[in-house]
Amino acid sequence: xxxxxxxxxxxxxxxxxxxNDGVNLVIEPGEVHAVVGENGAGKSTLMKILxxxxxxxxxxxxxxxxxxxxANPREAIDAGIGMVFQHFSLVPTFSVYENVVLGSEPRxxxxxxxxxxxxxxxxxxxxxxxKVDPLPPVRAxxxxxxxxxxxxxxLYRNARILILDEPxxxxxxxxxxxxxxxxxxxVAQGKTVIFIAHKLPxxxxxxxxxxxxxxxxxxxxxxxSEVTEKSLAAMMVGREVSLRVERKQTDQSECVASVExxxxxxxxxxxxxxxLDLNVHAGEIVGxxxxxxxxxxxxxxxxxGLRSIAEGTITIANENAASLSVLERxxxxxxxxxxxxxxxxLATGSSVAENLVATRLNDRRYVRNGLLDLKAxxxxxxKLIEQFSIRVGGPSYAVGTLSGGNMQKVVVARELCEQxxxxxxxxxxxxxxxGATQFIWRTITDARDKGxxxxxxxxxxxxxxxxxxxxxxxxxxxxxxxFVNTPDLTPETLGTYMLGLSTQTADEMKAALK
Amino acid sequence: xxxxxxxxxxxxxxxxxxxxxxxxxLATLGGLIADLGGALNVALEGMMLIGCLTAVIVSVYxxxxxxxxAGLGAGALLGLIMAFFAFRLKADxxxxxxxxxxxxxxxxxxxxxxxxxxxxGTSINLPSKAIPAVDLSVLSNIPVVxxxxxxFLSGHxxxxxxxxxxxxxxxxFLYRTPWGLWLRGVxxxxxxxxxxxxxxxxxxxxxxxxxxALAGLGGAQLAMFNYxxxxxxxxxxxxxxxxxxVLLGARHPVGALLxxxxxxxxxxxxVVMPGLFNEIPAEIIRMIPFVVTIAALVxxxxxxxxxxxMRGAK
Numbered sequence: 001x002x003x004x005x006x007x008x009x010x011x012x013x014x015x016x017x018x019x020n021d022g023v024n025l026v027i028e029p030g031e032v033h034a035v036v037g038e039n040g041a042g043k044s045t046l047m048k049i050l051x052x053x054x055x056x057x058x059x060x061x062x063x064x065x066x067x068x069x070x071a072n073p074r075e076a077i078d079a080g081i082g083m084v085f086q087h088f089s090l091v092p093t094f095s096v097y098e099n100v101v102l103g104s105e106p107r108x109x110x111x112x113x114x115x116x117x118x119x120x121x122x123x124x125x126x127x128x129x130x131k132v133d134p135l136p137p138v139r140a141x142x143x144x145x146x147x148x149x150x151x152x153x154x155l156y157r158n159a160r161i162l163i164l165d166e167p168x169x170x171x172x173x174x175x176x177x178x179x180x181x182x183x184x185x186x187v188a189q190g191k192t193v194i195f196i197a198h199k200l201p202x203x204x205x206x207x208x209x210x211x212x213x214x215x216x217x218x219x220x221x222x223x224x225s226e227v228t229e230k231s232l233a234a235m236m237v238g239r240e241v242s243l244r245v246e247r248k249q250t251d252q253s254e255c256v257a258s259v260e261x262x263x264x265x266x267x268x269x270x271x272x273x274x275x276l277d278l279n280v281h282a283g284e285i286v287g288x289x290x291x292x293x294x295x296x297x298x299x300x301x302x303x304x305g306l307r308s309i310a311e312g313t314i315t316i317a318n319e320n321a322a323s324l325s326v327l328e329r330x331x332x333x334x335x336x337x338x339x340x341x342x343x344x345x346l347a348t349g350s351s352v353a354e355n356l357v358a359t360r361l362n363d364r365r366y367v368r369n370g371l372l373d374l375k376a377x378x379x380x381x382x383k384l385i386e387q388f389s390i391r392v393g394g395p396s397y398a399v400g401t402l403s404g405g406n407m408q409k410v411v412v413a414r415e416l417c418e419q420x421x422x423x424x425x426x427x428x429x430x431x432x433x434x435g436a437t438q439f440i441w442r443t444i445t446d447a448r449d450k451g452x453x454x455x456x457x458x459x460x461x462x463x464x465x466x467x468x469x470x471x472x473x474x475x476x477x478x479x480x481x482x483f484v485n486t487p488d489l490t491p492e493t494l495g496t497y498m499l500g501l502s503t504q505t506a507d508e509m510k511a512a513l514k
Numbered sequence: 515x516x517x518x519x520x521x522x523x524x525x526x527x528x529x530x531x532x533x534x535x536x537x538x539x540l541a542t543l544g545g546l547i548a549d550l551g552g553a554l555n556v557a558l559e560g561m562m563l564i565g566c567l568t569a570v571i572v573s574v575y576x577x578x579x580x581x582x583x584a585g586l587g588a589g590a591l592l593g594l595i596m597a598f599f600a601f602r603l604k605a606d607x608x609x610x611x612x613x614x615x616x617x618x619x620x621x622x623x624x625x626x627x628x629x630x631x632x633x634x635g636t637s638i639n640l641p642s643k644a645i646p647a648v649d650l651s652v653l654s655n656i657p658v659v660x661x662x663x664x665x666f667l668s669g670h671x672x673x674x675x676x677x678x679x680x681x682x683x684x685x686x687f688l689y690r691t692p693w694g695l696w697l698r699g700v701x702x703x704x705x706x707x708x709x710x711x712x713x714x715x716x717x718x719x720x721x722x723x724x725x726x727a728l729a730g731l732g733g734a735q736l737a738m739f740n741y742x743x744x745x746x747x748x749x750x751x752x753x754x755x756x757x758x759x760v761l762l763g764a765r766h767p768v769g770a771l772l773x774x775x776x777x778x779x780x781x782x783x784x785v786v787m788p789g790l791f792n793e794i795p796a797e798i799i800r801m802i803p804f805v806v807t808i809a810a811l812v813x814x815x816x817x818x819x820x821x822x823x824m825r826g827a828k
Binding site: 085091092099111112 | 691696698702703705707
């Protein structure tokens with residue numbers, strides 16, 4: 001008998017978005033069950049329903065063959081379901097054990113029984129091979145360990161079924177392996193794991209069964225042993241996809257941008273970029289590799305002029321740019337696709353047309369005598385919507401009403417409708433579906449082929465490996481390794497350097513740091 | 515100058531400091547609990563003021579402890595109303611807080627006029643009661659230190675002793691009980707307790723109710739001990755000073771005590787100084803607590819910034 005079964009689940013959000021439409025899911029006890037699908041396929045909604053955060057409009061949930069309704073997470077937790085979110089639910093200043101027991105504390109009278117809490121966390125941590133020290137505050141721990149704290153939290157509440165929402169998205173390859181060891185140990189001790197993912201090789205490695213979702217529906221449920229990466233990708237997208245990008249031979253002799261001895265200190269006073277030297281040439285894509293928070297984002301922001309620097313020089317197109325404003329830098333041919341499209345890339349309440357012209361308000365084509373030329377702006381937008389195949393009702397629609405992929409296309413269209421000299425890109429396809437990803441990759445590569453120097457940062461190693469000519473690995477704000485991208489460069493090799501486990505010598509780096 | 519020195523180091527001045535500190539400390543502890551729960555209570559001022567009037571009016575007809583309880587209850591009720599608007603109706607909590615302050619400023623004068631039969635300034639013609647002082651003159655029987663002990667410890671309001679106990683109680687609650695853990699978790703990162711099945715809004719509602727109750731208690735002390743009777747706008751910004759004291763006290767109960775003592779000491783100074791320096795206008799002297807509040811907050815912020823910079827330089 002199935003342990004957990006969802007039958008005909010339907011969920012329509014207020015506003016008419018159909019997130020789930022007749023979804024079926026059958027989870028057998030003791031298996032690792034992967035749920036895969038593109039962003040927006042309805043995976044997260046389904047999980048929120050299983051965990052009681054959302055209530056379905058239609059369908060039934062069966063646990064151990066009995067029908068259940070979860071009005072809130074507490075009821076799901078009490079029924080033995082635990083969930084680890086992509087964004088961790090941990091209180092940063094609380095210690096590991098405080099976070100684990102929060103909400104179900106061992107008590108001694110009215111007092112929180114610390115000794116028992118610490119002992120229980122230690123015991124769980126050993127039993128399930130999730131090694132973590134119970135005492136330090138969680139904000140002091142690396143992401144991989146924070147994730148273990150989240151899993152311990154669920155186990156502490158006696159979860160039989162553990163839902164992991166894209167657990168590998170934030171991890172370096174080695175940490176992924178450690179997570180998989182823990183998952184296997186969980187299953188060996190009778191737990192059941194539901195694993196949400198969109199990285200197919202990982203899914204194939206860890207799961208026993210796979211449910212594929214597309215556009216709010218379940219496409220099918222398959223045994224992992226019976227599918228390949230290719231057939232799975234086709235099921236997800238509904239057609240054959242190729243995630244390879246053809247790149248032209250380009251002349252990479254001219255240095256477009258360089259930074260020397262760059263140091264950046266963040267608002268908390270921590271040095272986040274520690275003496276960085278880097279050149280980017282016309283016609284090449286340089287990938288900034290690193291676990292998030294090792295200085296990639298700050299480096300890009302410093303070059304774009306969005307963050308003040310503590311020391312060092314920044315040269316763009318042979319001009320000293322360190323003291324120039326953002327607009328002056330853009331005047332030199334800089335374009336930038338920021339990490340967070342909603343917070344930094346777009347004004348979500350404004351229209352698509354307004355967003356597309358926002359960086360050109362000193363251009364006489366769109367603004368004359370201090371007045372906007374609405375006709376020209378609209379024509380510009382109509383042209384770009386067509387050219388970048390942005391799915392939107394029209395130029396006057398608010399950007400906030402678009403899907404993630406289409407929002408990102410608006411940013412890309414604005415930055416790349418004119419060929420830049422230097423392009424800064426951070427997380428270009430985060431939360432973007434496969435179709436739009438392909439399109440954005442193609443657009444960035446086109447800019448490179450036409451002679452742009454591109455500096456790319458991404459949490460997705462496969463993206464960096466697919467696009468980059470050269471890769472530099474950052475660890476704690478320093479370059480610890482550099483590679484010319486070749487087909488035999490693997491994520492595992494990069495991972496060793498990303499985690500700071502080893503460092504190349506200056507000689508080894510030299511070849512790839514021209 | 516010498517006179518000022520002698521005054522400041524006298525037992526009588528110490529007793530005055532405790533008296534001026536007590537309402538501030540109660541309001542600061544209230545502000546602390548709400549702030550740690552993530553609900554900034556800018557309505558402390560209004561809650562205190564309504565606490566004052568409620569206590570005074572009830573004390574006309576009932577024993578002092580009933581009046582104190584009424585002041586506390588009035589504050590708690592306002593906390594509940596604030597929570598209802600902020601969490602159930604999703605209004606902006608700062609705006610709700612200011613609405614309560616404005617309501618309190620006008621509403622107390624209106625209610626005062628009704629209660630006194632037309633007096634819009636003071637409750638002078640209402641026979642209101644005072645909170646009794648704790649008489650510890652028995653201590654003077656102790657040899658050598660007895661008289662000094664009596665001078666320092668005797669004559670404080672019952673609520674002053676209670677407030678001192680509350681500092682410990684609040685600390686114990688915040689750092690030793692599961693509910694304190696919940697409250698701090700809710701304030702720092704609500705998603706975490708939410709995922710653990712802790713009812714976030716319920717916790718915040720309770721934090722505002724307790725916050726209001728403590729502010730109301732502070733009001734009762736102000737209108738039934740520091741002064742006996744109600745005067746319009748008698749809280750004179752103490753609720754806002756308390757908000758400052760929460761930050762100055764580094765959001766910790768012991769810090770709150772020290773910050774409240776600091777402000778209380780300067781308020782006491784403003785009370786004794788006019789008698790000593792008649793060439794300085796009394797208005798200037800009465801500004802001292804407020805100037806000190808601003809200066810203390812600026813200094814605190816500068817220090818915090820410098821501490822950050824130091825850590826960065828390492």
